[in-house]
Amino acid sequence: MKLLVLGGTKFLGRAAVEAALARGDEVTLFNRGETNPELFPEAEKLRGDRDGGLSALEGREWDAVIDPSGYVPRVVRASAELLRGSVGHYVFVSSASVYAEPYVPGFDESAPTVELENPESEDVIGDYGALKAACEQVVGEVFPDASTNVRAGLIVGPHDQSGRFTYWPLRISLGGPVLAPAPPEQLVQFVDVRDLGAWLVDAAARRVAGTFNATGEPIRLDTVLAACGDAELVWVDEQFLLDQGIGPWMELPLWVPREAAAFLQMSVAAAVAAGLRFRPVEETARDTLAWAREVGAGLVAETTYGNAGLDPAREAELLAAWLKRA
Ligand SMILES: NC(=O)c1ccc[n+]([C@@H]2O[C@H](COP(=O)([O-])OP(=O)(O)OC[C@H]3O[C@@H](n4cnc5c(N)ncnc54)[C@H](OP(=O)(O)O)[C@@H]3O)[C@@H](O)[C@H]2O)c1
Numbered sequence: 001m002k003l004l005v006l007g008g009t010k011f012l013g014r015a016a017v018e019a020a021l022a023r024g025d026e027v028t029l030f031n032r033g034e035t036n037p038e039l040f041p042e043a044e045k046l047r048g049d050r051d052g053g054l055s056a057l058e059g060r061e062w063d064a065v066i067d068p069s070g071y072v073p074r075v076v077r078a079s080a081e082l083l084r085g086s087v088g089h090y091v092f093v094s095s096a097s098v099y100a101e102p103y104v105p106g107f108d109e110s111a112p113t114v115e116l117e118n119p120e121s122e123d124v125i126g127d128y129g130a131l132k133a134a135c136e137q138v139v140g141e142v143f144p145d146a147s148t149n150v151r152a153g154l155i156v157g158p159h160d161q162s163g164r165f166t167y168w169p170l171r172i173s174l175g176g177p178v179l180a181p182a183p184p185e186q187l188v189q190f191v192d193v194r195d196l197g198a199w200l201v202d203a204a205a206r207r208v209a210g211t212f213n214a215t216g217e218p219i220r221l222d223t224v225l226a227a228c229g230d231a232e233l234v235w236v237d238e239q240f241l242l243d244q245g246i247g248p249w250m251e252l253p254l255w256v257p258r259e260a261a262a263f264l265q266m267s268v269a270a271a272v273a274a275g276l277r278f279r280p281v282e283e284t285a286r287d288t289l290a291w292a293r294e295v296g297a298g299l300v301a302e303t304t305y306g307n308a309g310l311d312p313a314r315e316a317e318l319l320a321a322w323l324k325r326a
Contacts, residue, residue, distance in 0.1 A: 001020075001025045002025070002026045002061070003066065004060075004062040004064070004065040004087060005027060005029050005030070005066045006066070006069050006070070006079060007029075007068050008030075008043075009029065009035045010035050011193060012093060012196060012200075013068035013069060013093075013197075014036070015157075015196065015198070017043065019201045027040070028060075028062065029045050029046065031048075032049055050069065050075050050078070051078075057082055059086075060086060061087070062086070063089070064089040064091065065204075066093070066201070067090065069093075070139075071135070072122050072131060073137070073138045074122070080142035084142050084143065089204055089209075092148070092149050093152060093200070094136050094151045095132045095152055096215065096266060097132060098129050098130075098132050099111050100113055100114045101260070103263045105261075108266070108269070108270065109211045109212065109270060113129075119134075125304065136149050145209050148209060150200065150214045152191065153190060153191060153214065154189065155193050155196060158290075162301060163309045164254070165254065165288065166288050166289075166301070168224065168228050168285070169286075169288050170289060170292050171310075173289055178225075179252075179315050179322075181221070181241060181254075181255040182238060187219065188218070188219060188254045188264050189215050191216045192278065196215075199271070199275060199276045208274050212274060215268055224281055227281040228289075234319055234323070244321070246310075248260075250307065253308055253310075
């Protein structure tokens with residue numbers, strides 16, 4: 001397959017490019033050359049900017065395009081319209097953040113989505129989900145019946161700069177009592193970037209059309225933590241964590257309070273039927289830890305959405321307060 005990737009050098013796009021090259025696809029990357037430009041010397045590289053600088057894409061043809069770097073409908077429309085007629089299939093990476101609350105356990109792709117309050121908004125942080133939903137509509141309009149709309153859940157694994165999963169294998173590898181959010185049987189949900197990346201390529205090659213929730217099957221938190229290694233886990237009540245002002249999801253990764261728990265219980269039946277496959281969580285944990293050690297990642301990761309990961313001093317304070325109370 002002749003494959004164009006808009007981006008392709010940071011995390012999910014990077015995993016897709018690796019999967020495509022491993023299959024023997026002929027890959028072209030389009031990006032600004034700012035993020036890891038040394039990667040993939042074997043791929044063709046076109047330089048430009050998605051926002052106003054697409055000329056390098058003109059007059060070319062590809063079997064499919066994967067778009068993991070679209071956040072603003074105006075910008076996504078520009079690439080989709082330019083590529084209409086010159087690529088056979090458009091794979092757009094959207095997000096489970098398109099869904100509106102309240103979430104219902106097992107929700108599928110027909111669940112309601114959020115809408116932009118201000119249609120002119122390009123606030124990619126504040127309006128992330130609604131903007132992704134609007135981008136989805138643009139791609140569906142320009143590539144009817146020739147697009148895959150991939151609503152990704154939490155993506156984890158090597159090269160994840162967000163710290164929202166890496167915290168656990170790293171923390172457990174350090175030993176000592178580990179604060180864990182009760183209950184142990186709560187369900188969490190995430191996908192290894194390499195599994196999702198490979199599926200993006202597969203969906204592009206097979207021209208799988210439609211909208212798909214794309215994450216792992218829900219899995220118990222204690223199973224995930226056991227896969228990260230042996231640990232002395234101290235299960236701490238949700239209310240205690242909330243009373244202490246601990247931030248779900250970011251400050252204490254993978255923790256979602258009961259009222260929003262269904263967000264991590266979406267149905268992935270459609271994507272699995274369309275070929276999405278998952279490696280064992282032990283492999284994800286092991287490889288994530290190896291990568292984190294290699295790059296010297298800390299327990300607290302700085303991201304555009306704030307810090308992720310529990311500061312070790314704060315964890316020690318919380319454990320002491322919890323044990324005194326219990
Ligand atoms: N992480 C999660 O848990 C999660 C969950 C749900 C959905 N998602 C979605 O998954 C995707 C993750 O993407 P990724 O960042 O890992 O993709 P990626 O394709 O690996 O990296 C982003 C690429 O976009 C390029 N880029 C950025 N701005 C550009 C511009 N103005 N013009 C041209 N190229 C540009 C970057 O290169 P240059 O900087 O060199 O231009 C880089 O190659 C996103 O769509 C995100 O919303 C993520």
